[in-house]
Amino acid sequence: MENVGEVVGETVSVGKYASKPYECWFYLYSKFADRIELMQSGFVYEVLEGIEGDRCYGIVETSTIETDQNILTATLSRRRGLSTTAIKLRITRQSGLDAPVKDKCKVKIADPDIVKKAYNIPDEGIPIGIFALPSGCPPNAPVVKLKPEYVLGKEGAHLNVGGKSGWAKTAFALVLCKAILSDPVYSQNTTVIAFNVKADDLLWPDKKNPLLTDEDKKYYNLMGISPEPFEKVNLYAPESSDGEGVNSLREDAKPFSWEWIDVKDQLHYCIAPEDWNERLEAILVDLAAEDAKEFREIESLLRRWLNEAESPAGRGWAHGHHSATIRKTLRIISSGIMQRYKGLVCGNSDPLGVKDLVKPGFLNVIDISRLRAPAQRLVIGKVVSDIQSFLEKTEERCVVYLADELNKFAPVKAKEGPIAGIKAILDDIAERGRSIRSILLGIQQYPSQTSNAILGNVATSIYARMKPTELDASIYRGYPREKKLMIQGLRKGWVLVDHDEFNDLVLIRFPRPPCAQSRPQ
Numbered sequence: 001m002e003n004v005g006e007v008v009g010e011t012v013s014v015g016k017y018a019s020k021p022y023e024c025w026f027y028l029y030s031k032f033a034d035r036i037e038l039m040q041s042g043f044v045y046e047v048l049e050g051i052e053g054d055r056c057y058g059i060v061e062t063s064t065i066e067t068d069q070n071i072l073t074a075t076l077s078r079r080r081g082l083s084t085t086a087i088k089l090r091i092t093r094q095s096g097l098d099a100p101v102k103d104k105c106k107v108k109i110a111d112p113d114i115v116k117k118a119y120n121i122p123d124e125g126i127p128i129g130i131f132a133l134p135s136g137c138p139p140n141a142p143v144v145k146l147k148p149e150y151v152l153g154k155e156g157a158h159l160n161v162g163g164k165s166g167w168a169k170t171a172f173a174l175v176l177c178k179a180i181l182s183d184p185v186y187s188q189n190t191t192v193i194a195f196n197v198k199a200d201d202l203l204w205p206d207k208k209n210p211l212l213t214d215e216d217k218k219y220y221n222l223m224g225i226s227p228e229p230f231e232k233v234n235l236y237a238p239e240s241s242d243g244e245g246v247n248s249l250r251e252d253a254k255p256f257s258w259e260w261i262d263v264k265d266q267l268h269y270c271i272a273p274e275d276w277n278e279r280l281e282a283i284l285v286d287l288a289a290e291d292a293k294e295f296r297e298i299e300s301l302l303r304r305w306l307n308e309a310e311s312p313a314g315r316g317w318a319h320g321h322h323s324a325t326i327r328k329t330l331r332i333i334s335s336g337i338m339q340r341y342k343g344l345v346c347g348n349s350d351p352l353g354v355k356d357l358v359k360p361g362f363l364n365v366i367d368i369s370r371l372r373a374p375a376q377r378l379v380i381g382k383v384v385s386d387i388q389s390f391l392e393k394t395e396e397r398c399v400v401y402l403a404d405e406l407n408k409f410a411p412v413k414a415k416e417g418p419i420a421g422i423k424a425i426l427d428d429i430a431e432r433g434r435s436i437r438s439i440l441l442g443i444q445q446y447p448s449q450t451s452n453a454i455l456g457n458v459a460t461s462i463y464a465r466m467k468p469t470e471l472d473a474s475i476y477r478g479y480p481r482e483k484k485l486m487i488q489g490l491r492k493g494w495v496l497v498d499h500d501e502f503n504d505l506v507l508i509r510f511p512r513p514p515c516a517q518s519r520p521q
């Protein structure tokens, strides 16, 4: 870092600039007063207090150039012969001591090692980017890493990326997946399952990114990751409705299709919320207990039940269900699921199997972008519940679910029914996943609209540029105003990281993903 080790100022503890535990003020010596880069939030200093057994680090929280001439500032500027440029530091002490910092202690620019100590950035771990200040990465900036046990369990888990559309959220998630799957230890037991829910930005993980710049490659080099696309990739998509191929832009994706037996326990996820009621739930439970393998068998069974109910002897009832419920169920299954989702169900392809999806070191992409929302819910619900049952029986695997538009599947509020159902399984991952190694890597534009259970259990929140209205939400209440303003102005490729183990929010710079995000020309 520039002028590393140089003493640039002195702590002051007077009036409104009084030191308190965890915060103190210092002023820059007059010869540094023009060095505005020293006032950037996130800049790190060491305060030379000289207390034995302790070292005192300060991260710039805010700074001020006072213009009102009250007695105190006037006196200060006369005595010290400089304008009152004061910098507020957030203090962490190596010893854990939480006493205020003394007055008139020298303050020096920290070296990269101290930067890591001040933020508590570990030496080893999963690299997510390069430490940055708002003006750019300082020379010799450290690589920011996360301890794997705080990303993939068991100490902490889950990561959420929030930000405006087009501000490199998916790009960040892809870089993180590359970092996880490049780790020689973690790639041995970890697999990523990505749901491509919109457009095609997750469909080209095995293709080179033609937009990579030399700067991006430099970052990859620093992070110790290859800028080459993912090597171990599996692409899956539902069979197309005519049974002739796959319902995806990636024509080489492996098609899959499910029958009644595969999805009978998850079918509720794809019912329209307005159709959902207890009577429908009851009949679906009874149908699941029937000895049937194919949707066609269930369709015939329902027709038989309907005939029975409508016969004089049935008096409107059959097998404990009213004819109206049976008719509605027949409509939902026959002209709803079987026809509208033809290909995803009732096709010729094999079902999507758990064994294929948990191969270590692989990035599995399931393309559901061409499916309607209810069918997307069915795929996510089915895959997640199968994988969860698998993970409960083994200690040796870790599954990372990359879920875009997470707030659509796990909104803050969901009434009973299919959306509440899918939200419940995602909440369950957030709550229990840490111990069974089932990890959420969520992406969404508006984190404030995402389930509290998820946000509450996330060990790392990543913020790309966001709208002020989003930052007004209560979940951001704990952040200083300066950081919120910073988030509103972040450039592409820059994010602010809030991680359980870090002492403060860390600004990082990350490269473009190692793979294409749109169809290569």
Ligand SMILES: Nc1ncnc2c1ncn2[C@@H]1O[C@H](COP(=O)(O)OP(=O)(O)OP(=O)(O)O)[C@@H](O)[C@H]1O
Pocket: 163, 164, 165, 166, 167, 168, 169, 170, 171, 172, 201, 211, 445, 492, 493, 494, 510, 511, 512, 513, 517
């Ligand atoms: N590290 C980076 N530096 C600069 N630009 C980047 C970086 N990563 C991605 N981009 C660019 O940002 C654009 C948007 O990226 P991306 O699709 O990941 O955004 P997004 O936030 O996921 O958008 P959406 O919400 O629409 O899905 C792309 O054009 C991409 O090339």
Ligand SMILES: [Mg+2]
Pocket: 169, 170, 171, 201, 404
């Ligand atoms: Mg995206």
